[in-house]
Structures are given as C-alpha cells and as structure tokens.
Amino acid sequence: MALRGCPFPEAMELLFRAMADDSWRVRKEAVSVVLQAQPLSAGALEALIDLLRASDNAGLRNSAVESLERIGEPAVEKLCAHLEDPDHDLRKFIIDILGNIRCAACVPLLVRALDDEDMNVRVAAAENLGKIGDRSALPHLLKVLDGGEIWFKFTVLDALSSIGIPVPLAKLEPLLQEGLLRRATYDCLAVIGDAKCVPLLLQGMHEKAKNARDAAAVALMRIRGRLPVQERETLIDLQLRELAGTLAAKKLIDSLHGEDPVLIALLAQLCGIMRDERAALPLVRAARAERLRAGCLEALRCIGEPVLPLLLEHFPVAGSNERAVIVQLIAETEHHGSDELLLSALEDEGAEVRRCAALAVGRLAPAGAAPRVAALLDDDDPQVREGALDAVQRLAAADRDGVCAICSKLLRSRDERKRRDAAVILGALSDGERLALLVKDEDATVRRAAVASLARVESPQAPAALVLSLSDEEPEVRIAAAQALAERGGRDVLAPLCLALNDPDPWVQTAALKGLAGLGDAEALPGVMALLDKAQGQVLIAALNTVAVLGGAKALAPVQKALSHSDEEVVEAAIGILSGFGTEWIGEHREELLGHPHWMVRRSFVRAVAQLKGAESLAVLDQALARESDPLVKSEIAELIDRLR
Numbered sequence: 222m223a224l225r226g227c228p229f230p231e232a233m234e235l236l237f238r239a240m241a242d243d244s245w246r247v248r249k250e251a252v253s254v255v256l257q258a259q260p261l262s263a264g265a266l267e268a269l270i271d272l273l274r275a276s277d278n279a280g281l282r283n284s285a286v287e288s289l290e291r292i293g294e295p296a297v298e299k300l301c302a303h304l305e306d307p308d309h310d311l312r313k314f315i316i317d318i319l320g321n322i323r324c325a326a327c328v329p330l331l332v333r334a335l336d337d338e339d340m341n342v343r344v345a346a347a348e349n350l351g352k353i354g355d356r357s358a359l360p361h362l363l364k365v366l367d368g369g370e371i372w373f374k375f376t377v378l379d380a381l382s383s384i385g386i387p388v389p390l391a392k393l394e395p396l397l398q399e400g401l402l403r404r405a406t407y408d409c410l411a412v413i414g415d416a417k418c419v420p421l422l423l424q425g426m427h428e429k430a431k432n433a434r435d436a437a438a439v440a441l442m443r444i445r446g447r448l449p450v451q452e453r454e455t456l457i458d459l460q461l462r463e464l465a466g467t468l469a470a471k472k473l474i475d476s477l478h479g480e481d482p483v484l485i486a487l488l489a490q491l492c493g494i495m496r497d498e499r500a501a502l503p504l505v506r507a508a509r510a511e512r513l514r515a516g517c518l519e520a521l522r523c524i525g526e527p528v529l530p531l532l533l534e535h536f537p538v539a540g541s542n543e544r545a546v547i548v549q550l551i552a553e554t555e556h557h558g559s560d561e562l563l564l565s566a567l568e569d570e571g572a573e574v575r576r577c578a579a580l581a582v583g584r585l586a587p588a589g590a591a592p593r594v595a596a597l598l599d600d601d602d603p604q605v606r607e608g609a610l611d612a613v614q615r616l617a618a619a620d621r622d623g624v625c626a627i628c629s630k631l632l633r634s635r636d637e638r639k640r641r642d643a644a645v646i647l648g649a650l651s652d653g654e655r656l657a658l659l660v661k662d663e664d665a666t667v668r669r670a671a672v673a674s675l676a677r678v679e680s681p682q683a684p685a686a687l688v689l690s691l692s693d694e695e696p697e698v699r700i701a702a703a704q705a706l707a708e709r710g711g712r713d714v715l716a717p718l719c720l721a722l723n724d725p726d727p728w729v730q731t732a733a734l735k736g737l738a739g740l741g742d743a744e745a746l747p748g749v750m751a752l753l754d755k756a757q758g759q760v761l762i763a764a765l766n767t768v769a770v771l772g773g774a775k776a777l778a779p780v781q782k783a784l785s786h787s788d789e790e791v792v793e794a795a796i797g798i799l800s801g802f803g804t805e806w807i808g809e810h811r812e813e814l815l816g817h818p819h820w821m822v823r824r825s826f827v828r829a830v831a832q833l834k835g836a837e838s839l840a841v842l843d844q845a846l847a848r849e850s851d852p853l854v855k856s857e858i859a860e861l862i863d864r865l866r
Contacts, residue, residue, distance in 0.1 A: 222250060229258040233265060237272060240288075241281035248284045255288050259295070266292075266299045273314045286314060290321045297324050304330050309339035316342065320349025328353060332361045344376045351380025359384060363392050371401050378405045382412040390417050397421075403428065407436035411443040418444060419456050427469045434469075435476050435484055442487040458494050465497040477503035486516050493520030501528035502535055509542040521550050529556055536562065541571030548574060552581030560587035567593055575600065576608035583612025591616045591623035598631075598642055610642055614649035624650060637664035644670035653680020660686045665695040672698060676705030683709070688717045696726040703729055707736025715740060719748040727760045734763040738770040746771045753779050761786075762794040769798045777802060784810050789819040796822070800829045807833070811841060820851040827854070831861045839865055 224232040224239075232254070239251035255261075261269070272285035289296050300315050316334055319327045331353070334346035347365065350358040358380075365377045374396065381388060396406045407425055410418050422444070425437025445457050464470045474497065477488055485507050492500035501521065508517035521528055532547045539547065548566050551559045564587065566578035579597055582590045594616065597609035617624045624646060631643035632655070640659070644667055647656050656678060659671035672690045675683045687709070690702035703721050706714040718740070721733035730752070737745045749767050756764050765783055768776050783795040784806075796814070799806045807830055814826040827845050830838045842862050849855045 222254075225254050225257060229255075229261065229265060233268065237268070237281075240272070240284035241275070241278050243280070245280070248280055252284050252288050252291075256291055259292065261292070261295075263299065266296055269296075270299060270303060270315075273311050274308060276310065282314070286318055289318050293322050294324060297322065297327065301327060301330055304334065309337075309342055312337065312339070312342045313345045316345040316349050320345075320352040323353055325353055325355045328355045328358055332358055335361060335365060340370065340373065343373055347373065347376040347380045351376075351383030354384050356384060356386050359386055359388065363388060366392055366396065371399060374399075374402055375405050378402070378409040382409045385412055387413050387415060390414075390421070394421065397425075400430070403430065403433040404436045407433060407440045411436070411440035414440060414444050416444070416448060416452060416456055423457075423460055426464070426473060431472070431476065434472060435479075435488070438473055438476075438491055439484060439487050442491055461491065461494045462496060465495045466499075470495055470497050471499060474500045474503055477507050482510065482513060485510075485513055489513065489516045489520045493523035496524050498524055498527040498531065500524065501531045505532060505535070505539070505543050505546050508546040509540070514546065518546065518550060518553065522553060526554070529554065529559075533559065533562065541569075541574055544569065544571060545573040545577045548577040548581050552577070552584045555585060557585060557587075560585070563587065564590065564593055567597060572600075572602040572605050576602070576605045579605065579608040579612040583615035586616055586619035589623075591620045591627060595627045598639070610645060613642075613646055617646065617649040621650065625652075628652075628655075632659075637662075637667055640664065640667045641670045644674055647671075648674025648677055651678050651680070653678045653682045653686075656680070657682035657686040660690050660693075665693075665698055668693060668695070668698045669701045672701040672705050676708040684713055691717055691721050691724075696724075696729055699724060699726065699729045700732045703732035703736055707732075707739050710740060712742075715742055715745060719745055722748055722752050727758065730756075730760045731763045734760070734767045738763075738767040741770060743771050746776065750776075750779070758788065758790070761788075761791055765791075765794060765798055769801070774802050777806075781806055781810070784814065789817075789822050792817065792819075792822045793825045796825045796829050800833060804833045807841075815841075815845050815848060820854050823849065823851070824854045824857060827858050827861065831865065836865050 224236060229236075236251050236254055239247050240255075242248055242251070255269070258265075269285055269288055272281055275281045275285075289300065297319065300319060303315050304312060306312055306315075312334070316331060319331065328350065331346045331350050335343055335350075337343050337346065347362060350362060362377050362380055362384075366374055378396075393406055393409065396402045403425075407422070410422065414422070419441065422437045422441040426434055426441070428434040428437060441457065445453050448456065473488060473495075474492060477485055477492070477500065479485060489504055489507060492504060501524065504517045504521050508514045529551070532550065536544060536547055544566065548563065551563065563578050563581050563585065566574050567582065569575050569578065575597060579594050582594050591613065594609050594612045597605055598613070600606050600609065613624060613627060628643050628646050628650065631639045631646070634640060640662060641664070644656065644659050647659070653675065656671045656675050657680075660668050660675070662668050662671065668690065672687060675687055687702050687705050690698055691706075693699050693702065699721070703718060706717055714736070718733045718736050722730055724730050724733070734749065734752075737749065746768065749764055749771065752764050753761065753768070761783070765780050769780060777799065780795050780798050783791050784799075786792055786795070792814075814822060817823050817826070823845070827842060830841050834841075839862065842858055842865070846855065846858045846862065849858060
C-alpha cells in the first residue's frame with residue numbers, strides 16, 4: 222500500500238515480489254498498485270509478461286495474468302509478440318489472456334495457433350476464439366473437425382456454440398459417429414441448430430447413452446423454442462406424441478429424477494407435449510422445487526385428465542410439497558370429484574398444502590366449504606391466512622349467506638386483524654352499508670381496508686364515506702381514500718381530490734395528483750398549477766406529470782422551468798415528460814443539461830436526444846462525448862453514437 226506513492230520503475234521489483242506472496246490479500250494489493258500505475262512502459266509490460274514463466278509459483282503467475290487481462294488492449298501488442306515463444310506454457314497463458322481481453326484483432330494469430338505443435342496451446346486457441354466470438358474464425362474451426370484429436374474437437378464444438386453462427390449440418394453430423402462426441406455435438410446443435418436438425422435430434426432421443434439422449438432432447442426443445450408455432454406442431458410436436466408409451470419415452474421420463482434444473486425444465490415441457498401419463502408422478506416430484514413448479518404443472522395440465530387418478534392414488538403417501546402440487550392441479554383443472562380430499566387438506570400438517578387447498582376450495586366452491594375455509598383465517602402461517610381470505614372472497618358468489626355469517630362473527634371480534642379481514646370480505650359481498658361503518662373503526666388498518674373495499678362497491682354510502690376518509694387522522698387511510706376515489710372515477714370525485722391537494726402529507730398529495738391525472742379533467746388544472754410553487758420532491762414530480770396530462774403541450778412552461786430545479790430527480794422527470802411532446806425544448810436547454818453537475822441528468826438528456834432525433838442527434842452526442850467526464854455516461858454516449866452511425 223505504501224508503494225502506491227512511488228514511481229513504478231522504482232517500485233516494480235518489490236511489487237513483483239509482493240505478487241508472489243503467500244497471502245492472496247498481499248497479491249491483490251500488489252495487482253491493484255500495478256494497475257494504478259497505467260500506462261506502463263514497454264519495458265514494464267515485458268517484465269510483467271515474463272512473470273508468466275514462473276512455473277514454480279502459481280500465485281505469481283495468476284497475479285500476472287490478472288494484471289495483463291485488466292490492462293487490456295494496451296498490452297495486446299506485447300502479448301502477441303510472444304505467440305511464437307519456445308515456452309508452450311507461456312504461449313497458452315498468452316492466448317488465454319487475449320481471449321479474456323476479447324480482442325478481435327488477435328483472431329488471425331489465434332487461428333494460426335490452431336496448428337500449434339502443443340495440444341494445450343491448440344485447445345486454448347479454439348476455446349478463446351469462441352470467447353472472442355468473431356465469425357471470421359468459423360471456417361478455420363470447422364476445418365479442425367475434419368481431423369484431429371477428440372479432445373480438441375470437444376473444445377471446437379464449445380467454441381462454435383459460443384460464436385453462435387449456424388454451420389452446415391454436414392460438418393456436424395459425422396461427429397455423431399464418435400461415441401465420445403455425441404453429447405458435445407448435440408449441445409452444439411442446441412445453440413446453432415435449426416429446423417434441418419430436427420430429424421437428427423428425434424433420432425438422438427433413442428440413444429443408449431443417457432447423457433447423449435438427454436442432450437438430444439434438450440437440443441430439440443431449444444430449437445423448438447426458436448421455430449414459428451406452426452412449424453413446432455408439424456415438425457416436432459406430432460412426432461413427440463407418437464413417442465408416448467414407448468421405451469424411449471420412458472427413459473426420457475426417468476431423467477426427470479435428475480439434479481440439473483435446466484434439463485428437468487426442458488424435459489418437463491417435452492413430457493407435456495408427449496402426453497405420456499407415465500410422467501405424472503415424476504413431474505409431481507420434480508415440482509417440489511419452486512423454480513420448476515410452474516413448468517411441471519403446465520406439463521401435467523397438457524397431459525390432462527389421465528394423470529388425476531394416478532395422482533389421487535398417490536396423494537396419501539405423497540410428501541407435503543407433492544400434496545400441495547396435486548391440490549393445486551385439482552384446482553387448475555377444476556376437477557370436481559375431489560371435494561372431500563380438498564376439504565380434508567384444509568387441515569393438512571403442511572402449511573403450503575393448507576394454502577393450496579384453501580385456494581382450490583375457493584375456486585371450486587364445494588357445498589359447505591365456507592366455515593371450514595374461514596377456520597384458516599386464524600392459521601399460524603400468514604400465507605395460509607392470506608390464501609383463506611382470498612378463498613372466502615371467492616366463495617361469496619356461491620354461498621352469500623354462509624360468507625355473511627362469517628363476516629358478522631369477524632365484525633364482533635375485538636381483534637383488529639379479524640375486523641380487517643371482514644372489511645376485505647365485505648368488498649366481495651358489495652356490502653357498502655357495513656363498510657361505511659367500518660371506515661370509522663378505532664383501528665387504522667381496518668379503516669384502510671374498508672376504504673380500499675369501498676372503491677369496488679356500488680353503494681349509495683360509498684362516495685360520502687370515502688370523502689369522509691380524506692380527513693382521517695392517519696395518512697395511510699387518507700392515501701387509500703384518494704386512490705379509491707380515483708378508482709371510482711366520475712365528476713363527483715373531482716372536488717374531493719382537488720381538496721386533497723392541500724393535505725399536509727406528501728404521499729396523500731401524490732395520490733390525489735395521480736388520481737386527477739387519471740381522471741383527465743382539465744378543471745383540476747388551476748389547483749394543480751397552484752401547488753407547483755410550493756411542491757418539492759415526489760409531489761412536484763407528480764404535479765408536473767399531472768399538468769402535462771391535463772394541459773397538454775400548452776401547459777409545458779412549468780415543466781421546462783423544472784429543468785433548472787436543484788433536485789436532479791425533478792430535472793430527470795421533466796426531461797421524461799418533455800420527451801413525450803417533441804423536440805422543441807432541446808435546443809433551448811441543451812447547454813444547461815449537457816453541463817448539469819449530476820451525471821444522471823446528463824445521461825437522461827443524451828438518451829432523450831438520441832431517441833427523439835435519431836441520426837440528427839449525432840452533433841449533440843459528439844459534443845456531449847467531448848465534454849463528458851463520467852466513465853459510465855461516456856461509455857453510453859459512445860454506444861449511442863455507434864448505434865446511430
């Protein structure tokens with residue numbers, strides 16, 4: 222750390238010694254000092270490259286590799302000069318460094334290294350041509366496939382996948398004759414293959430070797446995802462359905478028991494297309510993983526009715542997560558023959574099973590379900606309680622009397638959580654009379670829930686109750702009231718929302734402004750304009766948006782004025798608003814915004830200019846690039862210029 226202040230030539234020997242230290246912290250600090258000394262002289266770069274010969278100290282060599290990779294393009298010329306070095310290890314390290322720098326100018330030299338006398342160097346050349354991804358390397362990589370060692374071909378196939386450019390199938394198909402290359406070939410086809418590969422991959426799903434068979438299935442599903450819908454059906458789906466019931470299908474289904482989530486997800490999709498009911502239990506087991514559940518459920522739905530008897534038979538011995546999946550499937554397929562199972566599952570030991578059962582009962586509405594679901598409103602698990610509340614609301618349509626009785630009991634409770642649940646359920650019952658009473662409840666969360674429910678209820682009591690809630694002592698209730706009035710809409714809510722603009726809480730003001738913008742009534746414009754002079758932060762941003770919505774292009778003067786505001790977020794918002802009304806404002810404010818002290822404003826401005834003016838913005842962007850000091854903004858401006866030129 223002390224060496225940071227020293228001239229690099231004087232400190233170099235000590236820094237290189239530190240890069241060989243036993244402690245990785247010391248090595249990291251030494252690399253940091255070397256990078257800080259940029260640009261390095263030609264001699265320093267040579268000395269750094271020479272450290273790659275340190276075969277007896279991996280720490281030193283790795284530190285040198287990291288330093289050269291992070292130096293990047295300034296080191297490329299010196300690195301390339303050593304590609305003919307007698308030391309094959311040095312040649313390999315240099316090729317790896319060039320690949321990580323992603324220098325396209327090095328491609329001809331790496332192509333030449335494909336013929337290196339050392340196998341490790343040849344493999345490194347192929348691997349790093351893939352990293353660079355330059356298509357000019359393609360014919361040279363394909364030439365390697367005509368001969369050479371199997372291990373070398375493995376790396377070439379990976380490189381072709383990384384480059385991602387389609388290659389003639391005739392070049393890859395012969396590789397399937399090599400047992401050790403089949404999986405790698407299928408993996409390559411997964412990335413660069415097209416419809417012409419489909420027959421080959423369908424045949425590949427009959428492979429004896431599991432890894433090759435699975436790779437062929439994955440490649441087929443990836444290509445399917447790139448095909449138009451009609452081609453998927455004719456080229457792939459019809460052929461997969463013919464596989465149902467075969468030994469090949471059973472082997473693919475067995476692969477659902479694996480550990481690779483990407484493989485399982487694609488195989489689940491394939492099983493859904495095959496519609497082989499033998500996949501039912503493996504899909505349920507795979508669905509225990511949260512990230513795989515949606516895909517497995519979709520596959521089970523595609524297989525359809527035949528899976529339910531199998532799953533219902535399995536239910537008593539299934540694990541908790543499996544029971545939850547089965548219950549969810551019963552609900553989604555609307556299978557009405559399992560009412561007793563669902564009602565029993567409401568008392569399952571697994572919280573997720575209880576939650577899914579509540580949602581299923583709410584959807585299927587079996588007779589007498591309401592009180593049994595309502596019992597879960599007291600469940601220890603909050604997600605179960607949430608599912609039960611959703612279910613009771615759904616049951617209101619099928620069993621109004623039963624749900625009304627539940628509500629009456631909840632309303633008499635001294636527990637505010639139960640009264641809050643009652644407020645939510647009363648919304649589903651469209652009971653405006655009792656909701657109007659709840660907006661006066663002693664608990665603010667109950668009042669807020671009642672206000673939110675009133676927004677969806679057509680009741681003569683609703684408007685007055687919502688207006689009353691605009692004067693509630695709790696800001697959260699007033700916010701909910703403003704949102705509810707805006708949601709109801711109509712001329713009657715205009716005056717109350719305008720009144721809420723004077724609320725002392727900024728979030729209430731913001732909710733009122735968004736509501737007025739949603740109404741789109743220009744009569745509110747004077748009240749919003751009056752708020753601009755005293756508004757700050759989020760309120761000012763919401764007010765500017767509302768002015769633009771209500772007044773259109775004629776009301777943009779305060780928005781342009783906001784471009785000079787001291788709050789950079791307000792300036793960004795103003796840029797966004799003005800961008801929706803053409804380009805006239807750009808010339809007048811260009812200098813001010815290009816020189817703005819905050820980088821986010823400068824970035825927002827150049828983005829807006831590029832989007833609005835296209836190629837005509839290049840002069841402004843060139844000017845911005847010349848003045849810009851922030852590396853992030855500078856990089857983005859350069860990308861915009863490259864895209865537009």
